[in-house]
Amino acid sequence: MAFTLPDLPYAHDALAPLGMSKETLEYHHDLHHKAYVDNGNKLIAGTEWENKSLEEIVKGTYQAGAVAQNGIFNNASQHWNHNLFWEVMGPGEGKKIPGALDKALTEAFGSVDKFKEEFSAAGAGQFGSGWAWLVKDKDGSLKVTKTENGVNPLCFGQTALLGCDVWEHSYYIDFRNKRPAYLTNFLDKLVNWEAVAARL
Numbered sequence: 001m002a003f004t005l006p007d008l009p010y011a012h013d014a015l016a017p018l019g020m021s022k023e024t025l026e027y028h029h030d031l032h033h034k035a036y037v038d039n040g041n042k043l044i045a046g047t048e049w050e051n052k053s054l055e056e057i058v059k060g061t062y063q064a065g066a067v068a069q070n071g072i073f074n075n076a077s078q079h080w081n082h083n084l085f086w087e088v089m090g091p092g093e094g095k096k097i098p099g100a101l102d103k104a105l106t107e108a109f110g111s112v113d114k115f116k117e118e119f120s121a122a123g124a125g126q127f128g129s130g131w132a133w134l135v136k137d138k139d140g141s142l143k144v145t146k147t148e149n150g151v152n153p154l155c156f157g158q159t160a161l162l163g164c165d166v167w168e169h170s171y172y173i174d175f176r177n178k179r180p181a182y183l184t185n186f187l188d189k190l191v192n193w194e195a196v197a198a199r200l
Contacts, residue, residue, distance in 0.1 A: 001051055003037045003079055005029075006086070014091040018189040019182075024173045032169055033082045040075035047072070054080050055154060062155040069149065077150035081131060084163050088199075090192035101197040108142035115144070120183040122146040123166045132183070134162040136200065161199045162191065 008029055013022040044050050049057045049072060058080055061073035069077075097105070102112060109115040115134070123132030126146045133145045135158040142161070145153065153160040164186050171182035 019185040036078040094192035094194035
């Protein structure tokens with residue numbers, strides 16, 4: 001089944017007042033994400049992966065310990081990652097953390113602020129390109145993780161609740177080299193916490 005680029009769930013300029021510009025979304029969604037979709041479609045054509053689900057492709061092509069993953073994995077995983085990324089942000093409702101998620105974060109990290117500190121540190125400390133994640137682990141516990149390049153929680157049997165892209169193209173137009181400021185802005189202004197809670 002061919003990959004398709006999903007429409008953004010909001011207008012390209014909807015996040016601009018919150019720190020993510022129309023220009024960033026035009027480059028990030030319309031060009032970067034589209035390239036993962038187009039390249040992924042070319043690479044899976046005529047292979048055993050052609051009719052598999054996106055999740056099956058990501059898990060089936062991931063190679064633990066590989067210095068560089070193969071092209072099918074890289075494009076499929078980045079497509080999956082970005083689908084989640086657009087969904088967990090929003091311009092309007094959902095800025096208040098729902099009670100059940102607030103309770104779960106407090107139990108896991110000590111407080112919501114401590115969770116935000118740990119998440120921001122993971123993203124800022126990811127050397128080079130990658131992602132910061134809030135995941136529900138196989139044992140049901142909540143954890144903050146970081147992954148290199150396009151690797152994601154699916155590879156480890158975890159459920160991704162929140163993911164933040166820390167590749168430079170996700171923040172350089174708006175924040176230049178200030179990745180920590182981008183992460184703080186993401187958590188404080190961009191996340192739709194109701195969407196995160198729904199994944200819990």
